[in-house]
Amino acid sequence: MEGQAVKAGFDFLGIYGFFDGLMPESLDWLAFLVAGFILAFAIINALVVSTAVYTWFERRALGKFQSRLGPNRWGPFGLLQPIADVVKFMSKEDTVPDGADRQVFTLAPIVFVATGFLVFALIPLGSNDWLSRLNIGLVFIIAVTSVNTLAIFMAGWSSRNKYAMFGAMRGVAMLISYEVPMALAIAAVALASQSLSTYTVVTNQEVPFMLVMPLAFFIFVAAASAEMSRTPFDLIESESELGSGYHTEYSGMKFALFQLAEFMAPIIVSCIVATLFLSGWRGWGPIPGQVWFILKALVVLCALLWFRATWPRLRVDQIMEFAWKGLFPLSLLNLFAVATEIQLLRDPVTGALTDSDMWAMAAINWAITGIVFLAVSRMFARKQLQRPLPKPSPLANMGAEAE
């Protein structure tokens, strides 16, 4: 990718302009098509390769967390392990269970993967490196991530397997519930940045929104990790209960697609978090914006990995409770607070928010977060952490001597 000096970066307009210059004017549509294909090709491959590297990274890091080694045999430090995995997947028999709905069964992994690619098109990697500057980017992200639900349901339902059904049903219930707080958290971001475009969100993000709206950040990360079904919300494919949930019956390349989408999800989520809450490519000093962006995304990625390595899973009703009784009210509170603050602080004429306004908002929001956290912790701690002292039952007496 080009630096900031180049006027048109590696984006659609740049490539289109390049091809348009080469071709006669009557072939405009061809240039359009070629540019589109090149972009699509580049983004898909970049994402697939980074996912492959990420699978290696995740397995090595999880190994370290669990005080074992992780894959280290194939290639230097086991870096070629993803290739070995893919070769293995490809050489496996592609089975379709008897009685499965063949079309839906085949379509599900494709739909599942496609949504991930679509979202990635909206992530601005640098001030000039964006692939699509859709002016309703945030709405698009919310919309596209919900297609996931459909794919999971398709996979689970068409498999004709009870475990898959359980996984799919859980998945639908959970994903739909968590979309609400996620959307509300994004709404707060949209309010604060006064834009719906992912690009403008970053340009308007003088202060990282993580500092401005900690509550929204927390809600978004929780909801997003539920959306991609990672621990502690991984009940869709909870392997100790359901085998592997909705993709129990998949094998070969179809299964590989599910794995791809699953490992892609953390990357996409951390990119979205970096964009919406960590001020994207913005940084200081001579380090280029792209590096800043990747660094931020990596930090989020590692944190998600850390949580995954540590925490157990919640139960299905607890997860739903957490969504509707926990995150949903919190996100409403957050939205209300942010909206009120903006109404009070913004410039009455232009509606713009200055840096100092942002910092003021940050102070208020942190206070709110602290109060909420204390209140919630009081409420739960009393209920959960207290246990009666064990008392020996009168039904047994070890010391007794028979007469």
Next chain:
Amino acid sequence: MAKALAGTDVARRINETFSGVALESNKTDVWVAPDDLHRAAKFLHDDKELDCAMLLAITAVDYVERFELVYHLRSMRKNHTVVIKTRLSGREEPAISSVTDIWQGADLQEREVWDLMGIRFEGHPNMKRVLLWEGFPGHPLRRDFVR
């Protein structure tokens, strides 16, 4: 130290309440007739002195001419153990009354005895094979079982 109650004492106690139920006894064991087993077990469980709250194990031993069922009982409050035995004759599906209504712990053990030794427990809620599959020919722990 847990004490194994002397069979003669236990037999005396049983006979005080139900006379003639305990047929014979020695230092460790009490023998009862198969028809009286349920009565004796109920008494051992309910009696305040004997207080056999836990059924440790049910064992069937095949002595070819007879089967012997051994019930190991334990009192948790008094910390003693009692062994009662009963002899069953006949090799074609000998039957005895179940003690599942007294001790729930007899449930799986009686099924196991039926499975491996072929002694039927009457009154058991779910008298099915437990370790082997339904339709397995014979009962493998019997001495005369041939593969």
Next chain:
Amino acid sequence: MAIRTEPVTVNLGPQHPSTHGVFRLRVTFDGEVVLDVEPVFGYLHRGTEKLAEERTYVQVVTLTDRLDYVSAMTNNLAYVRAVEKLAGIEVPERAKYLRVISSELQRIASHLIATGFLLQELGAFATPLMYCFRERERILELFEMLCGARITVSYMRPGGVLQDAPEDFWPALDELVKAMPQYIEELEGLITSNEIVLARTKDVGVLTAEKAINASVTGPMLRATGVQWDLRKADPHEVYDRVEFDVPIGAIGDTYDRYLVRVQEMRQSLRIIEQCVKQIPKGDIRSRTAYFIRPPVGDAYGAVESPKGELGFYLVSDGGIAPYRCKIRSPSFINLTVLRDLLAGWKMADLIIIFGSTDIVLGEVDR
């Protein structure tokens, strides 16, 4: 509008990630809620009791290793105790101490496995399991020093133990006893106060004391209900009456209590080992017995507190070189009696962890 629902019957197992081997639960679900459970097992039935009838008393020791394959030492101990009772064999002091040390080590190893797999079933992505296995590995290394094998130890013999511990065993044991408390601490830090674990296990699968006793439940499951009953105290065998230790109990008998009891028992086991190392005398490790033991005609029931519960062997002798009847009172098998009552009414995820907290080993259930 009432939506018509119908119960779904699912076979959890025989090849299911969290059934501890080949075990099948035929579960009827109403949505996520368990309506009815029927355990189906016997996939690993090898007829140990029948095999024992054709082996000499010493040869049966090797069969007992394969019952509860994560705690072979206590199986050996229970069996040789029954034989010694039957044949009236005396055991030298040093052998008694070695037996206690090795079976307490085995108890720690077994409880580590139980805890690790409980957490695995809770969905903690293998991390606690790996930590547990890491600590267990050290214990297995000690077993390798002691008797040349790690799992199927065959260490004990009627009349003592097979051979004395090598010289490098004692420093290694000291090191383990010194290091283990902090590992248990670390494990507890990961689990005990974790809010997710609490939310999942607290008040889940409650077993009452009356029910537990009536259903012959023994071991940590019984102690979690608040019944302070441990065969090591109630009927002290070997040298348990010469060491000090507590019998930890639970408050209400839920899944969390079962976990807590196991963790505390590991600490108590370390205490026992520490005292045994101090007290152990020099001397013989095996009394002279005939290789083909011929006990007098009669029967004997010998039991020990194995990590899973009361493991008893009931042996009948006809005066020959092989037991006439060898009945195994396996705690895992009998603890399964309450499974149906424990599971009905809970959710699918609870089913898995309640089942995990009963800590059965299929080698012992199916025998």
Next chain:
Amino acid sequence: MYGAGMAKGLLVTMKNFVKPDRMFTVQYPDRKVSPTELAKMSGVGVFTFMRKNPKTAFKAMTGQMTVPARLKQHPRFRGEEFTWYEQRCTGCASCAKYCPLGIIRIVTSPSGEQVQEGQKYHLDVFDIDIGRCMFCGLCVEACPYDALHMGSGFEEGKYRRKDLVVTVDRLKSQPKHPSTWFRPQIQGKEGYHPHGEKDVTWQEAGRHEQPSRKHQEEKWAKR
């Protein structure tokens, strides 16, 4: 404080992440080595080593250098192959009798030789079917003349079941590296380890001194 337990758990995993000294993976049959380790093995400093063999050092740095590794085992480990001393064996077939699985097959014929105590038989067949063996070691325990010992290998995988039978020829010809399990006389030997190169001779492998005629007569008279 709600959430404190979860945070504590995070700290525990992080501690294990940054301090991987308690890593317990065993790499077998070879393990990856770092340049530092290689330098230590060749007995020079890291930088000297790097300057002298830059190619190896680079390979090690990219994690491609391996050295053969054998599992750490106690000398008592009960392994797969057996060590057997022809000179000590009398063909009494105690091992076959005591085997719980009956997998030792012995065919003997009178030989007229007298090696230690009593008559010695000539062994025509001495097959141990390790495909069914569970390595309980009862045969070794039973051997009255310390002729049979456990080995300490564990790499006896074969493609055919019948290859798993250890025959008398193989027992005769294979190197004598017995495990010290149930053999205190070998265990007491300074620095002996079954993984080493040193063979144990049949004199060393025995627990018994050469019995005197008188001793033997006494023993027989008692029976």
